[in-house]
Structures are given as C-alpha cells and as structure tokens.
Amino acid sequence: xxTKNQPQVDVPQLVLDAYERCKEHLSxxxxxxxxxxxxxxxxxxxxxxxxMQRTGSFKFRGALNKxxxxxxxxxxxxxxxxxxxxxxxxxxxxxxIRKRRATIYLAKDIDQSRLALLRDHGLDLVIFGEAPWxxxxxxxxxxxxxxKIYVSPYNDPFVVGGQGxxxxxxxxxxxxxxxxxxxxxxxGLLSGSAGWLKSLNPKIEAFGVSPENSPVMxxxxxxxxxxxxxxxxxxxxxxAGCLDLDTITLxxxxxxxxxxxxxxxxxxxxxxxxxxxxxxxxVEGSGALSVGGLLKRKDRFKGKKVVAVICGRNIPLxxxxxxxx
Numbered sequence: 161x162x163t164k165n166q167p168q169v170d171v172p173q174l175v176l177d178a179y180e181r182c183k184e185h186l187s188x189x190x191x192x193x194x195x196x197x198x199x200x201x202x203x204x205x206x207x208x209x210x211x212m213q214r215t216g217s218f219k220f221r222g223a224l225n226k227x228x229x230x231x232x233x234x235x236x237x238x239x240x241x242x243x244x245x246x247x248x249x250x251x252x253x254x255x256x257i258r259k260r261r262a263t264i265y266l267a268k269d270i271d272q273s274r275l276a277l278l279r280d281h282g283l284d285l286v287i288f289g290e291a292p293w294x295x296x297x298x299x300x301x302x303x304x305x306x307x308k309i310y311v312s313p314y315n316d317p318f319v320v321g322g323q324g325x326x327x328x329x330x331x332x333x334x335x336x337x338x339x340x341x342x343x344x345x346x347x348g349l350l351s352g353s354a355g356w357l358k359s360l361n362p363k364i365e366a367f368g369v370s371p372e373n374s375p376v377m378x379x380x381x382x383x384x385x386x387x388x389x390x391x392x393x394x395x396x397x398x399x400a401g402c403l404d405l406d407t408i409t410l411x412x413x414x415x416x417x418x419x420x421x422x423x424x425x426x427x428x429x430x431x432x433x434x435x436x437x438x439x440x441x442x443v444e445g446s447g448a449l450s451v452g453g454l455l456k457r458k459d460r461f462k463g464k465k466v467v468a469v470i471c472g473r474n475i476p477l478x479x480x481x482x483x484x485x
Contacts, residue, residue: 171355174321225322314346324352395445
C-alpha cells in the first residue's frame with residue numbers, strides 16, 4: 161500500500177501512457193447490448209467483449225504494455241513470468257512483437273487442455289510446483305538468480321496501465337456510463353479501468369467480482385492490508401491463487417473501487433450458461449464473473465447504464481460442454 165514515504169501513482173496517467181504506447185497493436189473490443197440483462201435490471205446493460213482481444217483475454221493489454229516498455233538490453237537478459245494460462249499466451253504474443261521469446265512457469269495443477277493450447281503456441285514452458293503460487297515464486301527466484309526480467313501479471317504499474325486501457329475504451333464507447341463490473345483476481349483490470357473511469361466522472365461506480373473459493377483481494381480490500389489465506393479450486397481459475405503481499409493493486413483498488421463481491425461456484429456456472437444461452441458467447445469462469453456480480457446487485461441499477469466486462473474465453477472444451485449440457 162501507499163505510505164507517506166511513497167508518492168501516489170497516478171493511475172489515469174498510467175492508462176493514458178499505456179494507450180499511446182500500445183494503440184498500434186490493440187484493436188478496441190466491441191460492446192454488445194444485452195436485452196436479457198437490461199430487462200433484468202430495468203436499465204441498460206452492455207457487454208464489453210474483451211474475450212475478443214488478442215489471445216482471447218484482457219491480459220494481452222497489460223502484457224503488451226509491459227513488454228513494449230522494456231529496452232532491447234532488458235529483453236536480451238531474458239523474460240520470465242508465471243501463469244495459469246491466459247497471461248502466458250499474452251506475454252508470448254507481446255514478445256513475438258518484439259521478436260523474442262519468454263519462459264513461462266506453470267503449476268502441475270493446470271488444466272491439461274489449457275496446457276495443450278500453450279504447447280500448441282510453441283511456448284517455452286516449465287512445470288513447477290503443485291499450485292500457481294509455487295510456480296510464481298520459482299519464476300521470481302529464477303529471474304533474480306539469473307538476472308532476468310520477471311513480468312508480474314498484476315503487480316506492476318505498466319501492467320495495471322495496460323489493463324486499464326479496457327476502461328479507456330469503455331469511456332469512449334459509453335461516455336454516459338453509470339456503473340462498470342470487472343472480474344477481480346490480482347486487481348489489475350479492475351483498478352486500472354476504475355481509476356481511468358473515475359478520473360473522468362467520480363460518480364461512476366466500479367465493482368470487482370471474485371470467486372468465493374479464492375477471495376484474496378476481496379479479503380485484503382476489506383482488511384485494508386494484504387492477507388495470506390488458503391484458496392480452493394474454482395471455475396474462475398484465472399482469477400485464483402495467492403497474491404504478492406506488496407502488490408500495488410490493493411492501494412489502487414482501495415482508492416478507485418466501490419465494492420468487491422464474491423460469487424459461489426454455482427453462480428459462476430449459471431453466468432457461463434447465461435452468456436451462452438442469451439448471447440451465444442463462449443466464456444471462461446473469470447469471463448462470467450462480471451455478469452454474475454451485476455445480477456447479484458441488479459435491484460440497485462434500475463434506469464442505469466451499466467457495462468459488464470467479459471474478460472476471457474479460454475475455457476477447456478469438456479468443462480464448457482458439461483456446464484451447458
């Protein structure tokens with residue numbers, strides 16, 4: 161968190177800088193009107209389809225901004241990161257733009273179909289540890305010991321600024337927005353986008369939605385300090401796992417986010433099914449969190465204009481088929 165000895169980081173400036181740096185490689189993702197959800201809240205609901213971003217998730221935004229910010233000399237040292245899948249694809253795609261490769265650390269519990277997808281992309285993969293946090297700690301250790309560049313999926317101002325370009329696009333597509341819902345794992349997408357939107361209109365409400373089985377940012381936001389806790393398997397696996405105790409995103413969330421809420425596994429599953437049945441959208445668990453959160457708070461948005469960010473589509477086929485069956 162920010163202390164009196166640490167100057168506050170200007171999140172909107174991070175986002176604006178990221179947009180200028182990345183705009184050549186980012187295609188703005190579309191909005192889709194949801195008649196079904198609009199009728200449910202008796203208002204106006206738009207889906208921000210960041211599932212259509214390059215590599216199938218919003219994470220390309222942050223990875224791209226970070227990789228483009230590095231010098232050739234830094235890239236020549238080597239780039240290391242850890243991921244549950246989406247960030248690996250995002251970093252790899254950003255590195256291709258710079259004509260380099262990165263080493264990606266993954267835990268043994270990664271879904272096998274997602275692992276196959278990563279291998280099909282020709283990534284340099286290292287399987288380490290039982291859980292994502294194990295892989296992340298090992299990636300950090302290797303980067304430090306071998307003087308490589310470690311690229312965090314959330315705990316980096318360039319990553320937060322990049323993720324916040326989603327909010328930048330929303331502000332141009334829906335300038336009279338009342339509220340926005342975002343998935344929340346490490347808090348980069350949520351805090352970056354919320355920081356930008358509220359810089360334009362402080363009355364815009366920003367909501368984060370996390371899985372109940374992995375509520376680390378939710379509990380940290382409530383406690384006003386990062387907490388260590390056990391987490392459990394969740395459909396929203398790309399929003400799951402432990403977080404750095406010094407992550408910058410907690411302070412950003414405390415400053416710019418109105419509420420972080422939790423969804424049960426049943427609520428996440430229903431949201432995945434809803435998006436397929438009503439919009440024929442294929443989304444992963446994390447991609448459906450925003451819609452589940454909106455439905456959980458639907459009574460407060462009568463007559464309001466709301467956006468729900470659909471942040472990713474990389475769901476294992478067999479899991480998706482079992483949900484919509």
